[in-house]
Amino acid sequence: MEQMLNIFIRSIFVDNMVFAYYLGMCSFLAVSKNVKTALGLGTAVTFILVCTLPINYILENYVLKEGALAWLGEDYADINLSFLSFIIFIAVIASFTQLVEMIVERFAPALYASLGIFLPLIAVNCAILGGSLFMQQKDFPNVGIATAYGLGSGIGWLLAIVGMAAIREKLAYSDIPKPLRGLGITFILTGLMGIGFMCFSGLKI
Amino acid sequence: MGLLTSKQKEILLGPLSKNNPVVVQMLGICSALAVTSKLEPAIVMGISVTVVVAFANVIISLLRNTIPNRIRIIVQLVVAAALVTIVSEVLKAFAFEVNKQLSVFVGLIITNCILMGRLEAFALANRPWDSFLDGIGNGLGYGIILVLIGFFRELFGSGSLLGIKVVPQVFYDWGYVDNGLVILPPMALFIVATIIWVHRSRNKELQEN
Numbered sequence: 398m399e400q401m402l403n404i405f406i407r408s409i410f411v412d413n414m415v416f417a418y419y420l421g422m423c424s425f426l427a428v429s430k431n432v433k434t435a436l437g438l439g440t441a442v443t444f445i446l447v448c449t450l451p452i453n454y455i456l457e458n459y460v461l462k463e464g465a466l467a468w469l470g471e472d473y474a475d476i477n478l479s480f481l482s483f484i485i486f487i488a489v490i491a492s493f494t495q496l497v498e499m500i501v502e503r504f505a506p507a508l509y510a511s512l513g514i515f516l517p518l519i520a521v522n523c524a525i526l527g528g529s530l531f532m533q534q535k536d537f538p539n540v541g542i543a544t545a546y547g548l549g550s551g552i553g554w555l556l557a558i559v560g561m562a563a564i565r566e567k568l569a570y571s572d573i574p575k576p577l578r579g580l581g582i583t584f585i586l587t588g589l590m591g592i593g594f595m596c597f598s599g600l601k602i
Numbered sequence: 603m604g605l606l607t608s609k610q611k612e613i614l615l616g617p618l619s620k621n622n623p624v625v626v627q628m629l630g631i632c633s634a635l636a637v638t639s640k641l642e643p644a645i646v647m648g649i650s651v652t653v654v655v656a657f658a659n660v661i662i663s664l665l666r667n668t669i670p671n672r673i674r675i676i677v678q679l680v681v682a683a684a685l686v687t688i689v690s691e692v693l694k695a696f697a698f699e700v701n702k703q704l705s706v707f708v709g710l711i712i713t714n715c716i717l718m719g720r721l722e723a724f725a726l727a728n729r730p731w732d733s734f735l736d737g738i739g740n741g742l743g744y745g746i747i748l749v750l751i752g753f754f755r756e757l758f759g760s761g762s763l764l765g766i767k768v769v770p771q772v773f774y775d776w777g778y779v780d781n782g783l784v785i786l787p788p789m790a791l792f793i794v795a796t797i798i799w800v801h802r803s804r805n806k807e808l809q810e811n
Binding site: 416417418419420421422423426427480481482483484487488491492495520521522523525526527530531534574575576577580581582584585587588589591592595 | 625628629630631632633635636675676679680682683684686687690691705706709710712713714715718786787788789790791792794795798799800801802803
């Protein structure tokens with residue numbers, strides 16, 4: 398339990414997807430123009446992360462990893478399918494996004510209307526695949542911790558994009574040099590926010 | 603005119619500056635920032651992305667009339683994932699150290715927006731040869747930015763290039779110190795911002811209001 402909380406807090410603040418690993422930058426920059434859509438996209442990303450990470454964790458540990466197929470019998474004990482992990486992970490993520498899209502469309506049309514455009518795009522958000530790949534690298538001891546990691550990373554991404562959108566809404570009032578307007582100043586802001594987040598790096602729980 | 607028509611030249615050379623994937627189209631930024639704290643991984647990453655984008659473009663372009671519209675994203679992802687798996691295995695075999703430094707970012711080429719963006723915007727509507735050139739051009743445009751960022755970060759961050767010391771020892775004796783901040787993540791963003799600044803002051807038509 399303690400370890401779960403530790404991973405959860407760390408993935409929000411210290412190992413923040415955006416500021417520590419620059420994952421999900423493309424949509425982070427493109428969608429952070431106003432707070433409402435940013436909040437929608439952030440929620441959707443968090444949701445998909447929480448759902449796909451446990452699935453990929455189970456696949457990784459019972460199908461893909463070296464010796465993971467041992468539960469099928471002696472003959473399968475030394476099979477190593479880890480080279481297939483990219484294809485399996487991305488297939489899980491893409492099909493899950495499609496599934497969520499259909500479910501939301503059927504049962505919550507209002508939410509679908511506000512999220513509609515972003516849902517299919519989530520499949521190609523690097524933060525999601527990045528979550529699964531980090532999960533593979535960090536070798537978590539059980540599904541619960543992997544889920545906590547997914548939830549934390551998602552919330553961290555949500556925090557980052559909402560904060561960014563809030564700052565960019567206020568930018569309309571400032572006089573920025575012409576060549577820096579738009580993309581350039583957004584990069585500088587992200588860098589400054591990143592430096593801000595770095596002060597969490599000494600955090601110990 | 604030889605091998606390339608003028609339109610094909612434009613497809614190949616446009617992405618290098620005027621239509622650069624990173625600083626103009628705003629694609630593939632995630633990996634551009636993460637792998638550039640040293641020059642060597644930046645170069646390897648540039649080459650890998652160029653290879654993957656070029657061949658994925660060709661494959662999707664060949665299949666473009668047979669892919670049903672509704673599931674095209676999944677088809678594109680599968681093609682990309684297959685190619686990235688090959689690249690990753692090759693890197694593991696021949697450049698293990700660099701592969702370790704790149705860590706998850708090799709796998710993340712799959713969701714690199716340059717790849718998906720070019721497949722969606724170009725390969726689905728153009729012939730294989732044009733798509734191939736487009737892939738090479740965009741990969742190189744991405745590579746140039748990566749090498750630029752990697753160059754400055756390694757030079758100022760550790761005083762070396764490709765692992766070889768270039769700042770002479772006398773400078774250190776006089777009190778020059780490597781700037782550790784440049785190695786840290788946020789500094790990459792400032793360098794990209796500076797590149798955008800310079801690029802846009804030279805190409806006024808790209809400025810936003």
